[in-house]
Amino acid sequence: MIALVDCNNFFVSCERVLHPELEGKPVVVLSNNDGCVVARSQEAKALGIPMGIPYFKVARKLREEVLIALSNNHAFYHDVSQRIMALIHDQVEQQEVYSIDECFLRLPRSGDFKPFARTLRAEILQKIGVPVSIGIASTKTLAKVAVYYAKHYAGYQGVAAIETEEQRAKALAKLPIEEVWGIGRRRWAQLKANGVTTAADLLALPIGLVQRLLSVTGSRTYRELEGVEALPFAEVTPRQSVFSSRSLEVETADMAKLEACITLFLGHCCRKLRHENLYAQELSIYLSTNRFHPKDPQHHELIARHLNTPPADPR
DNA sequence: TATTGAAGGACTA
């Protein structure tokens, strides 16, 4: 069996560890340049604040003190994440850290998993102060489904399991297709056009059609929803690339400014590489115009160079 | 004909 531990509103929960007075209040955390909302507390979601909304659109609510906005403190969130992951790691055979706020756990084939999950959840809350939701099922994708129920129905108290065929059928019949892991905007539209609105509807399609419509990844999702593992469980996921990028505050065509940015970002990437003892095989640089102004002339360019001898120094 | 590489895109948190 597989469990998924998913931190609730992670960035906001981290801020609440430092500022307990934010508990119960509508809080959002902003992106790097305070450009848009990247995390929302339950209360902020209830106010109808969408994910990714630009700062200026919530500015009025902030002035009226209906909503609290915080700048993001990524180094701290990273630290909290590492403490949570380490705490969990000590209690399971296998752990795959999937993102800053989620990890998959490999559990024995059979057993009574819910008491374990409830205890783990309580321990993370008590020792670190971050509330988590835990989903248990036979595949990663079904564990995601279970987490969806753990988060959306208070009755589950943060822990939901799909352990029987009846539970699986019921969970999938009620799950909107767009909530399925791996179904994004594009695939949602394609499925809707084929009359699919729930996860159960997807399984009712012939696999051939799913293969044609959604290709390799879609077929994997299909099998995973059936309860057959189609995604690898990877304890170590070697990093493939490091990145550094920013949206510039003002548009510029000034080559000197762009060069300065690129030098800065390159230095940042090199620091990351050194920190993790990695070597670069390829260097790519991209530049993009503001794609949110579609009427302006657009230009998107990526250049890539293979590096024969991995450079030891950014200069 | 099979493999490789670049470009582009979908998706995720």
Added chain:
DNA sequence: ATCATTAGTCCTTCAATA
């Protein structure tokens, strides 16, 4: 009218190369 993240993975397509 404003603003509009950042970092990452994997897959597909198509053309060039062996």
